[in-house]
Amino acid sequence: METKDKSSNCVIDETSARRLRVWFDDYIDTFDMQDKELSINIALKREHTLRVCNEIAYIGKNLGLSETDLVIAEVLALFHDIGRFEQYRKYRTFVDSISVNHAEFGIEILRENSVLTTLDSSTAEFILKVISYHNRAYLPDGETPACLFFSRLLRDADKLDIWYVLTSYYSRSSEEKNRAIELDLPDTPGISPGVYKGIMSHSVINHSLVRSLNDFKMLQAAWVFDVNFQPTFQRLYEKGYLDMIRDSIAESKEIDDIFSMLRSCLEERIFLGNVSGLL
Ligand SMILES: [Fe+2]
Known part of the structure; x- marks a missing residue:
């Protein structure tokens, strides 16, 4: 472009x-x-x-x-x-x-x-x-x-800062919770099947599928598929936001699979410049 x-x-x-x-x-x-x-x-x-x-x-x-x-x-x-x-x-x-x-x-x-x-x-x-x-x-x-x-x-600019705000927030202790940031979502384990299916098919996640805080975190991680410009991908990669979201969710094979796929997509876009024709 x-x-x-x-x-x-x-x-x-x-x-x-x-x-x-x-x-x-x-x-x-x-x-x-x-x-x-x-x-x-x-x-x-x-x-x-x-x-x-x-x-x-x-x-x-x-x-x-x-x-x-x-x-x-x-x-x-x-x-x-x-x-x-x-x-x-x-x-x-x-x-x-x-x-x-x-x-x-x-x-x-x-x-x-x-x-x-x-x-x-x-x-x-x-x-x-x-x-x-x-x-x-x-x-x-x-x-x-x-x-x-x-x-x-x-x-792109908005997403970069939302990643910053949320990853800073997720790394804080539980005494400092802000329900407005968490959109009043329940902090229940796992993720919803629709969210898993969507993200594994490389789709952005619609808000209507979000049932829990983990679903909301996955929605933010799936923004990798809704970023437009090379400097944004670069910034996302350098700041390590995907890893920070990953670290805020309890260990599971399902979550590991999602994040290894997301990391590969991000690296592909950065190192191979595969950005659907956009800069
Ligand atoms: Fe806004």
Whole structure:
């Protein structure tokens, strides 16, 4: 994939970019940080957002994006989870299926607060559309190459940081459990048959199949099949996230088989560059 053909054709000048960063900080400051549970989860998503900004810049620079497109990428990362804060304040959960679709909710918040109105309308609509695709199971057909390219970029950056957050969390002691991160899933042994079947057939796992915390960990491991760009594979490999997920699950032959298959797929993609035609 030639990145020069995937230019967003959108422009955000430095003054506007600065104003958007200030709006983000001011918006986060509107949440009640005296509420301990709320403040922990607001901080979690704020830090996630800022790291996704770094991850998208890392991938974008490695793919040779222009400075203009790197600013677009940063703004996408900055606002991709803007719905998460109000979602938690209002519903006390990050589970979309029992609250709201956090991507769509974020778009409502950006519109209600007229956050993107100083940008030209095509740039604003491009940003909203890519945000709306960041948590979809699959990207839609019929979108422009630029929209698909930036959607893939955002999804890769988001996954890199979710792997970081979750593997850091799994390595902590049980006294520090955060049910919001675990999506209130039961920590029962083994994995569900549908999850095993899906992952062994090299598929991403649909959230509807997830019944336990182990299933959720396998869903995250199966994201290997939903990564788009070579720098993302490289980062995943170097950080050792797959091994960290593996180490957080009790020993079993089934789990060992899954992770040896996933490691082979990852190494194949890195060392043989077998990435379905994508960079
Ligand atoms: Fe998200």
